[in-house]
Amino acid sequence: xxxxxxxxxxxxxxxxxxxxxxxxxxxxVLALQETKAREDQLPLMGLQSMGYEVAxxxxxxxxxxxxxxxVGLDDVEVGFPGMPGWGDPVAAESRAIGATCGGVRVWxxxxxxxxxxxxxxxxxxxxWLARLHDVATDWVEGPTALxxxxxxxxxxxxxxxxxxxxxxxxxxxxERAAFQAFLDSGYVDVVRxxxxxxxxxxxxxxxxxxxxxxxxxxxxxVLGSPAFAARVTHAFIDREERAGTGASDHAPVVVDVV
DNA sequence: ATGGTAGAGTGTCTA
Numbered sequence: 001x002x003x004x005x006x007x008x009x010x011x012x013x014x015x016x017x018x019x020x021x022x023x024x025x026x027x028x029v030l031a032l033q034e035t036k037a038r039e040d041q042l043p044l045m046g047l048q049s050m051g052y053e054v055a056x057x058x059x060x061x062x063x064x065x066x067x068x069x070x071v072g073l074d075d076v077e078v079g080f081p082g083m084p085g086w087g088d089p090v091a092a093e094s095r096a097i098g099a100t101c102g103g104v105r106v107w108x109x110x111x112x113x114x115x116x117x118x119x120x121x122x123x124x125x126x127x128w129l130a131r132l133h134d135v136a137t138d139w140v141e142g143p144t145a146l147x148x149x150x151x152x153x154x155x156x157x158x159x160x161x162x163x164x165x166x167x168x169x170x171x172x173x174x175e176r177a178a179f180q181a182f183l184d185s186g187y188v189d190v191v192r193x194x195x196x197x198x199x200x201x202x203x204x205x206x207x208x209x210x211x212x213x214x215x216x217x218x219x220x221x222v223l224g225s226p227a228f229a230a231r232v233t234h235a236f237i238d239r240e241e242r243a244g245t246g247a248s249d250h251a252p253v254v255v256d257v258v
Numbered sequence: 259a260t261g262g263t264a265g266a267g268t269g270t271c272t273a
Binding site: 009010012013034036037060061062063113115151205206207208248249 | 261262263264265266267271272273
């Protein structure tokens with residue numbers, strides 16, 4: 001079974017690339033972030049004709065996550081227990097969706113950006129991660145994959161130039177500690193062992209031709225519970241998907257499990 | 259400190 005995650009930066013504007021990506025890599029389950037659409041706005045007909053089911057959530061024009069699966073899409077849950085921000089327009093219910101696909105519990109996650117370290121949204125980000133961690137410790141016994149845009153670069157090697165992030169989010173010690181807490185609870189970065197080398201970015205800002213100059217960040221991750229990680233045979237970052245006009249600013253991450 | 263680009267949709271907001 002092949003599982004992928006992709007911050008698509010608007011599903012409606014990217015639907016052609018999404019369909020081509022699914023076909024090119026023979027993907028069974030695709031977790032999407034920043035769909036930027038309500039469920040009723042989504043162009044699902046093409047995906048359905050390709051044999052996929054879709055579950056989506058999103059209530060505003062900025063966030064939104066979805067799961068696309070052709071190996072089952074059962075027990076769909078929008079959000080997780082204790083998730084902060086209910087009733088907040090920037091927040092909650094459009095950032096997490098979970099379902100059981102092919103025997104694996106998959107969560108598509110769009111971790112809050114944080115904006116600036118002195119912004120209230122940064123506090124909300126850390127709170128959101130803490131609440132997710134609370135429930136994720138209950139899921140670690142089963143075959144679980146926490147996938148998506150974590151908006152954290154856990155290590156210096158995940159950043160093209162640490163000096164440029166001296167006063168920025170994504171690299172602060174509290175954010176990195178929040179990410180590390182998932183690893184300490186048993187979750188494993190299942191991609192890095194299969195993506196060796198110094199530059200394994202998943203995101204390149206649209207500004208300043210950062211993709212062309214390979215000045216990116218690694219912020220999209222597949223964290224697997226031990227039962228999931230033991231089944232991973234291969235993984236890669238589809239860097240080429242970021243090239244050309246009409247690309248998302250994120251590349252998809254693909255994982256194979258037996 | 260600012261601005262650069264892209265996408266939501268008309269006012270700016272978000273990333």
